[in-house]
Amino acid sequence: MDTTMSASQQQRSSLMPMAIIGTLFFIFGFVTWLNGALIPFLQIVCDLTSTQALFVAFSFYIAYTVTALPMAWIMERTGYKKGMALGLGLIALGCLGFIPAAMSQTFAIFLVSQFVVGTGLTILQTASNPYIVHIGPQESAAVRISIMGLLNKGAGVVAPLVFTALVLGDFEGITAKTVATLAPAERAAQVEQLAHGLILPYLGMALAMVLLTIAMVFSPLPELALDTDADDTEDDKRSVLQFPQLVLGAVGIFCYVGVEVIAADTIGLFGSELGVANATSLTSYTMAFMVIGYLLGLVLIPRVLKQSLALTLSAVLGLVLSLAVVLGSPEQHWLSDTLWGWLGLPTVPNTVALVALLGFANAMVWPAIWPLALDGLGKFTAKGSALLIMGIAGGALLPLLYGYLSDVADHQQAYLMMLPCYLFILYFALAGHKKRRW
Template sequence: METTMSASEQQRSSLMPMAIIGTLFFIFGFITWLNGALIPFLQIVCDLSSTQSLFVAFSFYIAYTVMALPMAWLLERTGYKKGMSLGLAFIAIGCLGFIPAALEQTFAIFLLSQFVVGTGLTILQTASNPYIVHIGPQQSAAARISVMGLLNKGAGVAAPLIFTALVLGDFEGITAKTVAEMAPAARIEHIQALSHGLIAPYLGMAIALAVLAVALKFSPLPELQIESSQEELKNQGGKSSVLQFPQLVLGAITLFFYVGVEVIAGDTIGLLGSKLGVANATSLTSFTMAFMVMGYLLGLVLIPRLISQAKALAISAVLGLVLALSVVMSDPGHQWVSALVWGWLGLPLLPNTVALVALLGFANALVWPAVWPLALEGLGKFTARGSALLIMGIAGGAVLPLLYGVLSDLMSNQRAYLLMLPCYLFIFYFAVAGHKKRRW
């Protein structure tokens, strides 16, 4: 792969681009994981059912599918640097949309604003992921993406805490149940005060993002010009569509399954814990996130020094299969898994079923960093559109958790994790064979 930067120039200038793109990845994580706090908040403010409140996440994730190709078209015309600046501007506009939504307490405006925010993140993700892949050597791309993942997940830890402090600081202990028990006049007053609490934080976010958009446009971040090498041109064989690259299409399907199992592991552990009577079940997601961070750190140490990106992906898939099957077969009446893994640290012990779901975070950590470079290899001038196709795979985060919910109603929360088995099997296929395909 050839870019406008030579290898020596890449080495000298890699720190600055990594810092700038790292800031963007922190923003991805912060805004994405705000959904976890926003969903129960809007359930109260807009008087929603549980199913209706889930459309907050759906409108966010569906933007990745609907807008990925149009944003790739835009990216090809603006370049990666200007495209990322435009992405920040879109997110700022989406944040501004929360102000009239909060004033009117209108759920439709909230959903539209979420879609605009998701559109901005689609541009940022489409541009920044291939940027990280091509800013340095191909064989260490997964390690660089792992650094970005650490920033992303770190922001995911901070976002709900900051949201709670800024928006709910004066409403300690308020829940949908406590609001429902209030007298009508008091309920209206509290809901209005809650809703208006969104205005200042989202206005502040919009201003900060607008400033970042301008700063990024005039920053010294080098423009990434990805051109096909002679070997890649030969392999492309006059191809005119990204769908003619098997490794890319299979990579997008892999990411669909991956994002689905990642969201299931992170978002359903609290539901499972609540069913089993675990205290403070709403905080259980932090266990899954902590194991994801551990996985990213391990990836930084091992890839590519000791294992290749493809091998790391295969190991992750096998571990995911073992853990998902163990979740289904485990006995929630025992706690020896958590006692063995973290009990010696003095942390709370959890039922085996819940502990095994948390450990899925470790299995999931290296999938995203490994799939991107393997799927984009050899695309050359098709990289922007290829990245957009991969971004569309994020729709798995909207579809598969809903399917998990249907299965949990039909069977049980524990048995519904069977849904993960075919997902990890496909990830394993991509790791051992799918990423090598160059012809259908």
């Protein structure tokens, strides 16, 4: 009787923290996947090559690598709750930086602002993930993590659509191709109008972050005690680098985040190059397939599929789709006609639809790599997690390589670079995660 009451009270007491952290995870997704709309937009506004435009993703994701340790140090001194408030404040500051950047159309200010936003998200991610594990029963932690993941990916569907509606509402059908055909004076006037369209949305985002910062400070979110548990592990291990499954997992995370960002953030550039209307909203297609894959994974893992098998199938599908993008026809639309055209949604060339389908292939890679890479680490788990977080740098570096290849060859052929990434993920799924000694 008393146990039932205790469990019931614990469930009720975790609802408010869950709602607060769930809001944060939606913000993570919204801000992160806004990049897919921002990249083709800034390519037009700042007259950029594909490589230059993808520095938007680089400046965002490199913040995770550069600021992870300093932000963790700050959080140890401020506590988790104040750390999350600081992260929200930094996102607000970064959003405010978009206003002078838009007024002057200065790409460098956009990049600095992106880095500040990425830094804010770094501390939010570092602080909020442990909460999900600790605010309820350990046996239901996986369910809470899955709910947070769906909020994150769902925000990725919404963000590009909101951006396109608010910023490009008066410029329907505009692409890099259509702007390039305008006379110089007309082009300059239209670009200035486009740039100024960023001001109000980003001012609104900054104000929303300020309000959330204040709400976080006064929220009933309990402070977490830092876990200093020292589990037993193999006596001869003195460094995380002595765990092959972890090191190979970090490389796998590097490859995965790289291909995930390429699929979500280059689809707009690719579509714009092909003259697809409202190319800034194309990231929503990738994220929608990611949500479908995530839901399917929740149903099948581990009831039907083991994590290693799910990772293997994801890697194989990624290889097949990457090859199909390179070999597909940019003139035909039958794939999107079949998949979603019957719903009345705008169709896209087959090659663009195949990039969107990569979202489905990528959906379960992150949640599958983590447990396989951390298995058996014992007291090294915390440091191992930090090493895996460093792998997010793949989202900064690999899209730049894609941008370079698309400039020297073309966008379609550049997707060949994804093949070695999926091959490594396949190796980790089949053999890498089983290694225990070098």
